Amino acid sequence: MVQIKSSKYLDFLSQFGVGGAHPGGLSLTMEVLKNESIDETSHVLDVGCGTGQTAAYLTSRYDAKVTGIDIHPIMVEKAKKRMKKDQLPVEILQSSIENVPLQDAQFDLVLSESVLSFANASVALKEIYRLLKSGGRFIAIEMTINRPLDKTEETDLQQFYEFQSLLTEKDWIHLFEQTGFQHIHIHPQPSQQQDNAVLEDYHFSESIEPETFEVMEQHFEKVLKYQGILDYRIFTCTKG
Template sequence: MTKNYADLLAALHINGAHPGSFKQTKRMLNTLELNKQSNVLDAGCGTGQTIAYIAQKYACTVYGIDQHEEMIQKARRRAAEIPSPVRVFKGNIEELPFEENSFDLVLSESVTAFTQVRKALKEYRRVLKPNGTLVMNEMTKIGHLDPDEQAEFKAFYGFSELLEEKEWKNFLASAGFEQVDSARVPAYKDAPGEVYHIEKLDKAYNDMLMHHQLLTEKYASKVGACLYVCHD
């Protein structure tokens, strides 16, 4: 079975691999009005770091969904230790298994770029309550990439598209979000204490990690991330 970037993150036991690290997540959450009555969805929850934090800090109802089996199992183990309601689902965010108007907040941290973007955005809009909020921290093209460079980047990470900030905003508007604010996210830094278990990696994963680090350095001035805060 072919291994992909998500498999690598699972093999490295990484809690979060999005731009700005978990510090960015905390800063973002501090700008939102969450309380015990809030229903929150983390679309692409990974190992559950963010859903655990939200449930513990705000005591609200939190749902997480991801399609990677190993990450889901880790997220469920985290959730079992939290008194606030936390539910973890295995599924595809392009076809969310939730009713319309279910959530006050939908959160996506470096996930939507790995999907069929238009489908995912429409699903986020569908499951949000009226006046709900979508927050995305997503890979964004910030400089010019020639066709070969773009193909290399998309092939490694499995992107169907690599979007500029303007393109993200256009896609969000097409999905029904009338107000979209955006801001650049600081360059990616590993979270303090994050340990890569490189010595335990097989050759395929080790080669993949080296390639990831190479691309990160090669395209540092051309590919970054933006935080998108969206309302209907």
């Protein structure tokens, strides 16, 4: 079974229980979902669901049947606690997106928020394509580099984040097309004010290791260092 590599950054997110670590947070996700046809008949897969913030919103707002998967055991535990506390019928599974123990063509919509860069993107996209019904929709809010990195930059980012895929917009589109996706659309990014509302939901662990705070500080240093280079895109596409 192919596994997404663990990283200190992902450990930091899990211990702090960050619900909206992807750019734009839940507010951006809500805006993107407004353009999709989601109702009580929809079966949705939230890839890398974290603490279950988006999954909870999908079932609360649309009454959709929602499944969430995440590779990190702490995130899975916190997502399950959220659903139990809020009495939401969301199934949460611990799984890598590169090898999901679910049957083909189950889902009307798959959502991925800052997940594919931590995986082998080509393998993960083939798995997402397999899981979607014919005509099913895929939404990806994913890390994107605005220019190719030099070797020093690439090593720096990979060593800290354990990124497996650092792709340009053109690279992403090529991978989507190669996988078989059609009607690929790039949505405009929100204003900077909206984009700053990222960390809006926390489910802290009872005990947080001191090293975790150091990782958090290093993360914010990386964000500043690579400002204008590390970016994101909002992609939507359809299974042919």
